[in-house]
Amino acid sequence: MKDKKKMTVIIAVSAAFLIVAAVIFDVISSKTEIEKTDFAMGAVISQKITGRNAEETADEIISSIKERENAISWRIENSEIALLNKNKKAEVSDETLSVLTELLDVCQKSRGAVDLTIGNLTGLWNIGSENFVVPEKDEISETLDAVSWEEVEIKGNIVTLGENQKIDLGFAGKGLACDDAKKILDASDISEAIINVGGSLCLYGKNDFTVGVRNPLGDVNDYMVVITISEGFVSTSGNYERVSEFGGEKYHHILSTETGYPVENDLLSVTVVCNSGLLSDALSTACYCLGYEKSLELLEEYDAEAVFIFDSKTVKVTEGLKDRTEIKNDEFELWKEN
């Protein structure tokens, strides 16, 4: 009888110790992984961070993104870009200078398919606005004339724009924010992080990540293909992101620097994987504008990989992603070379 009681006591006390250990472990592990949602750069920023000081790091990342927005957003009065657009000539900070220089390089290598001086054109169309109206043909061609990255002059930190030029970095801003996030992560004790800036991803950590690509024909949360990649940056450009309707027709927000109208080709979306956030964002737009064939060379130059989704519901991926792609939706087919 006494043994039975002893047994019960021992079991109860051991259970108690286990419970204490379990609770402490749970608390410590859940406090080192945090999820945070914020608004900045006109987008939802979703962070999943694991590691020491995760909370502070997340806050730091948001501050840094807001700081960046204040410098490069043409929408913010007195941002470096807004002032440059207004005065056509301005001195910019070293950070902004390096962004502009890098983007000009992309403009050049893409042969003008993306052009950071597209500001007046995007402003004219104003896709996504209330009371959207399709601009007149001559308005468009006149505005298109000013879209010319070659006219941008840089001397030291002084940037000079051509007449009637306006800079719009919307096609690369979110990727840039991802780079900012990475800088902070590098300087921290974080072991793993997934930062989603309005759809552009910064993946940080030793292990591979599975990334779902949004189904261009489906709902916001619908992904039809999954790629497995190691840390890096991913961005998508598609004709579903921002669309306005007028006179029964749909107009999406990726404008062609050749026609001045929304790009018309056989692509629904292009997703670019790269080791630079800025590039992944800029290249996804460039590739969408260039179309599949012409994109391949550009991607190779930047050592980037991509997923192309065609309106025929075919999916093509670049060499580096071939063995790491899985289609999750029967409607789509992965292109197989014979």
Next chain:
Amino acid sequence: MKTKTQKIALSGILGAQALALSFIENLLPAMPFLPPGVKLGLSNIVTMFTAGTMGFFPALAVTLIKSLFVLLTRGVTAFFMSFGGGFLSTVAMCLMIKLVKDKSGFVGVAVVSAICHNIGQLAVSIIVTKTTAFVYYAPVLLLSGVVMGIITGIILKAVMPLLMKQSKFFIK
């Protein structure tokens, strides 16, 4: 003979001491794994002593003094959390002392009162924020209550002689 005045005076002193302990606790940074506003509960030592030697109402007075200070320094919500927890804790410790007098020691009373304090605080925070999000903290909270209960119980036993001396000074 204890006169009412002496009793009140002693309650006041004890209240001030509870307050001092509470103040010292506040100087410690918030523990990363506990919800904000939850403290160690050192002042419970004084409250328990009061409950054990003077009864329910003096103990409640000590709790109230402590909570009023919280009201002045940290606002209304914090006051309700402090008093909500404090009230429940005081009731629990008095019941325990009265009913299970011989079967429990300092640690038992301390643990029960600490846990009731936490439960009270949790209940108030749920009512105030109208969400059940804080229930998430319950296991950690109660566990820390057990740990702090053990610690404060030990401390109380250790300082009993000193506190008794102080009481005798007021109540001859």
Next chain:
Amino acid sequence: MERKLITKNDILLIVVIILIIGAGFLLKSFSSSQLVAEVYYDGKIVETVNLTEKEEKKIITGENDSVVVVAEDGKIYFEKSDCPDKVCIKSGELHQNGDFASCLPEKVVIKVSGAKKGNEPDAIVY
């Protein structure tokens, strides 16, 4: 007070309390298998809805209370919003772990989590 520091009953009490905490802890772990939607306004949670339990709720939020979020039958969605482009409403119904919809101008976000099936991607690029 000739009270003891600690008695056998005290220890028993503590063990029982810890066991109760353990039970509560298990319940908490169980809740992560429930599908839960969180509605945020300006970065702070304003409402949570248990979708597994098919909770029915109508949530009014946003700048000037101009957004209506409806939860019913295990789904949650934006029903009404004063925003110009209505992207939020077009996001449709959220009904599984990881689903997400937002109304930027109104600063409202809906996130669905829990009931993890384990084969979902780490992130979705869009």
